[in-house]
Amino acid sequence: MLANRRTILIEWGDCDPAGIVYFPRYLEFGDGCTHALFERVGLPKPRMLETYGIAGIPVVDVHARFLLPSKFAETLTVESRITEWGRSSFTVSHRFLRDEELAVEIREKRVWTARAQDGSGRLESREVAAEVKEKFGALAAPAQSARK
Amino acid sequence: MLANRRTILIEWGDCDPAGIVYFPRYLEFGDGCTHALFERVGLPKPRMLETYGIAGIPVVDVHARFLLPSKFAETLTVESRITEWGRSSFTVSHRFLRDEELAVEIREKRVWTARAQDGSGRLESREVAAEVKEKFGALAAPAQSARK
Amino acid sequence: MLANRRTILIEWGDCDPAGIVYFPRYLEFGDGCTHALFERVGLPKPRMLETYGIAGIPVVDVHARFLLPSKFAETLTVESRITEWGRSSFTVSHRFLRDEELAVEIREKRVWTARAQDGSGRLESREVAAEVKEKFGALAAPAQSARK
């Protein structure tokens, strides 16, 4: 399964009075890594929203584990991949590594979401286009795409 | 000139490794206080955007002075008022007080902004409606409205 | 089990280009609600850190579900309670309600954490003092304290 790697530098403003990363920041980092993952397959988010007429890919469920604290000026490497495809949803998994050790793990379940056509502006789920899944090798590699 | 007061509780996540508020947070607090000030005169931002067909009131210039550091769990009182009206811009001033002492001072210059009608989606300035200024007593009290 | 209620006003800066709350903000809101819950039983965090000689109560595992999107200027009510006590850890559950409907649900597992006494400054877990659990009625109501 296609993965993307991104390097995160921990900034002063990411850290709390205990001197470690304030945990919601990791969720922000993960969100940026998801966008980088889509960009990696030729789908930078602005173009993706326009091409497929969607409003976004909001997170509906997120689970994060914080194994090692990180401090200001440290560098983390994040490996991101899509680990599950549903009809209108998918799961992105991020592994944050510090010197090869797993520091943080995040799993985001996201939904392919568009504005309702009834004029209400309401957000509703849509089926993910097959070509999007193909870009990640999801259809070409069914054995792997079923892996959680 | 009409003023609004708001109380801000400093949260753990607002503070940095030195144990004091990370300075960009004050700008976020000030932004919320500007919205509270407009709500005070009957213009909660969502209704204001809709009523006047504007996209927002973005800050084009901001000046902040940080006189006293504040820590987690402390409470600040913010006094906000519009201290200057231009044709399509205005200045909001915020004074952050801790136990009657001035801790932070912010001056935001904002512009009344709408989407261009040419389909480009470009943001452009618009004249502030007279009735908006009236709500703040700007026209009724010219002597004060000229005060910086 | 003792619960605390807090009202959250959604600010402009909490929302993303889709016009809804950017999901990591909910984790920040939940964090503030946890502090409010401890304050409710007489343990404002600064005093708690000092009294028990701890560095913090960092989150080691968090699970959040986002059921309804919320927009700028909306108000959410958050109900927070400790739903599980371990030896050195505990779980805080937050239910975000909008007009009585469940909008967001967060479960944070936190650890009672102090600096190691060996001079390394390393963070390590500690047993939660019995009197802290008692303040929440944990020992007085064993049937409930086992409830997830």
Add this chain to the structure above:
Amino acid sequence: MLANRRTILIEWGDCDPAGIVYFPRYLEFGDGCTHALFERVGLPKPRMLETYGIAGIPVVDVHARFLLPSKFAETLTVESRITEWGRSSFTVSHRFLRDEELAVEIREKRVWTARAQDGSGRLESREVAAEVKEKFGALAAPAQSARK
């Protein structure tokens, strides 16, 4: 005068419902660029705090001008330099460029700050060590160092 360049990628979470960068984020970007500037002369902040026994270099005054809005997924280049040295304070100037056009300009006045030795933990200003100024060429290039 020595300058440092840094590239900033605008993330989804940096933008507001108008689809443009929420202005306090620029102050966070500038803060990170100041750290990068010090790192450039061999003073990564953690080492700097330890070497000189300081608690930080808090901003006491900031002025920012926002000339062009930036959107999600755009890239800005930030040029940062120290434009003024005082006894215990200094000014860092950041120019944010988008395709060679000036988009944002920030001037941060910062103070070299340590904990008082009287046990109060109070933050107080200290004289900036001559060797720190020298690293930026401040003493070697007096004509430039006087330039605002």
